Amino acid sequence: MCNNKLIGARTILRATGDIAHIPPFDTDGHGTNVASTAAGAFVSHAGALGSLVGTASGVAPRAHLAFYKICNSDEDYCQGADILKAIETAVEMEWTYTLKKLPHMLPTSTVSYEDGIKIKEYIRSTPKASATLLFKGVVMNFPRSPAVSSISSRGPSNQFPRILKLDIIGPGVDIVGAYPLDLDTQEPIKYAEFVFMSGASMSTPHLAGVAALIKKAHPEWSPAAIKSAIMTTAGVTDRGGRPITDEKGLF
Helix, strand or coil: CCCCCEEEEEECCCCCCCCCCCCCCCCCCHHHHHHHHHHCCCEEEEEECCEEEEEECCCCCCCCEEEEECEECCCCEECHHHHHHHHHHHHHCCCCCCCCCCCCCCCCCCCCHHHHHHHHHHHHHCCCCCCCCCCCCCCCCCCCCCCECCCCCCCCCCCCCCCCCCCCCCCCCCEEEECCECCCCCCEHHHCCEEEECCHHHHHHHHHHHHHHHHHHCCCCCHHHHHHHHHHHCCCECCCCCECCECCCCC
8 A cells, every 4th residue: 555655554543442443545535635735746637627737746745645544434523532642643753744634525616705795695685596606717816816715714712812823824725636546446536536625624734745845954943943934934915915815805
């Protein structure tokens, strides 16, 4: 199962007690997508649904990967003790790690906050509301990008208001990433080798890949130094030179 890219795989599912061993395979595509974003090798003719076809790679394409399966895909749960154990194991092995959580995906379309208000008003205005989704391709160089999406976490928390979080954000909407092969047929699941996914899970591997690149260039740096380097060199304006806003147009 392992090769020059994947050099380790392990299942950590112990918090629930006596359960049968579950192989560290990705059965829902989420982990594969995250891993390819962080450290996927260069792949030509990559694309999803005929869009963004070209050469693609992860942020750190020459990095190695070790997988830790910490969520039970069959029963759809992740135990905190297993998550902490995986982090501890990764730290002991000096890995740069990302966390994955099993998603509940539904077909959707992303619209702006203003358009969302108009859609809600229309739905309330008629008992037989209807709509049509038309795919117009990928829009490049949008002037108010990047922007903080509605699915992004916010901070600081109400419990710890003096701790300023989030530290940094990364791309997380409609990210094209790899999708695993079916373990029985060895054919692409859902007839696609690459898919679009959105979520904080897609942002995390972007930053993990950057951290891996910095660690390679400066192996003597501490995690705090790497974090500081990322935060102090990150961009704070959009393509138009204006402050980055959220989905409501707020700073």
